Amino acid sequence: MEISYFEEIKRKLVHLSxxxxxxxxxxxxxYQWCACIMFALLLVLTVVSEHDYANNGKYxxxxxxxxxxxxxxxxxxPGQWIVSGGAPVLAAALLINLLFAPVxxxxxxxxxxxxxxxxxxxxxxxxxxxxxxxKSLEGFLSFILAGYTALAAVFFISQMPGNFxxxxxxxxxxxxxxxxxxxxLKLDDNFTxxxxxxxxICWL
Numbered sequence: 001m002e003i004s005y006f007e008e009i010k011r012k013l014v015h016l017s018x019x020x021x022x023x024x025x026x027x028x029x030x031y032q033w034c035a036c037i038m039f040a041l042l043l044v045l046t047v048v049s050e051h052d053y054a055n056n057g058k059y060x061x062x063x064x065x066x067x068x069x070x071x072x073x074x075x076x077x078p079g080q081w082i083v084s085g086g087a088p089v090l091a092a093a094l095l096i097n098l099l100f101a102p103v104x105x106x107x108x109x110x111x112x113x114x115x116x117x118x119x120x121x122x123x124x125x126x127x128x129x130x131x132x133x134x135k136s137l138e139g140f141l142s143f144i145l146a147g148y149t150a151l152a153a154v155f156f157i158s159q160m161p162g163n164f165x166x167x168x169x170x171x172x173x174x175x176x177x178x179x180x181x182x183x184x185l186k187l188d189d190n191f192t193x194x195x196x197x198x199x200x201i202c203w204l
Contacts, residue, residue: 107197
């Protein structure tokens with residue numbers, strides 16, 4: 001089910017509102033375990049709310065439906081457990097905070113939140129040159145530009161040395177490729193993108 005472009009904008013604004021997780025990761029750098037606990041609790045709350053919504057719950061489900069129901073790309077059927085992009089975002093935030101240093105985790109989240117939004121909105125509105133899986137060159141390049149700008153901002157705020165900017169560019173390009181081949185990977189790109197960024201920076 002393809003949602004309207006207006007609903008897509010609303011969906012990506014919700015996506016971008018999650019940039020608070022980048023700030024939280026940086027602010028809790030000395031207490032990274034606190035960030036992990038916070039993201040774990042929010043992940044549980046999100047999954048429970050989505051399950052309640054799929055089963056016509058009166059409380060969490062009803063609230064979830066009012067806030068996000070029209071933004072879901074898949075039509076909800078009675079009893080079906082719908083998992084939106086929110087759960088993978090929180091799962092990724094939890095995992096990369098467990099695996100990587102706070103500044104790398106924050107940069108990886110920033111790339112996913114900004115790059116994915118730019119690719120979807122620019123690609124859908126202005127995408128003329130198709131690549132694979134219905135994705136466009138315009139969306140691909142928008143991902144790299146927006147994602148790298150966000151990553152560079154995190155590194156600048158954290159006063160990281162110059163070589164991190166080069167390593168970060170490699171991570172962003174790989175993340176853009178991961179987003180391009182999401183269908184083949186069969187994993188939500190909200191989850192795979194930050195992992196790709198973090199792994200490349202740590203490896204380099």
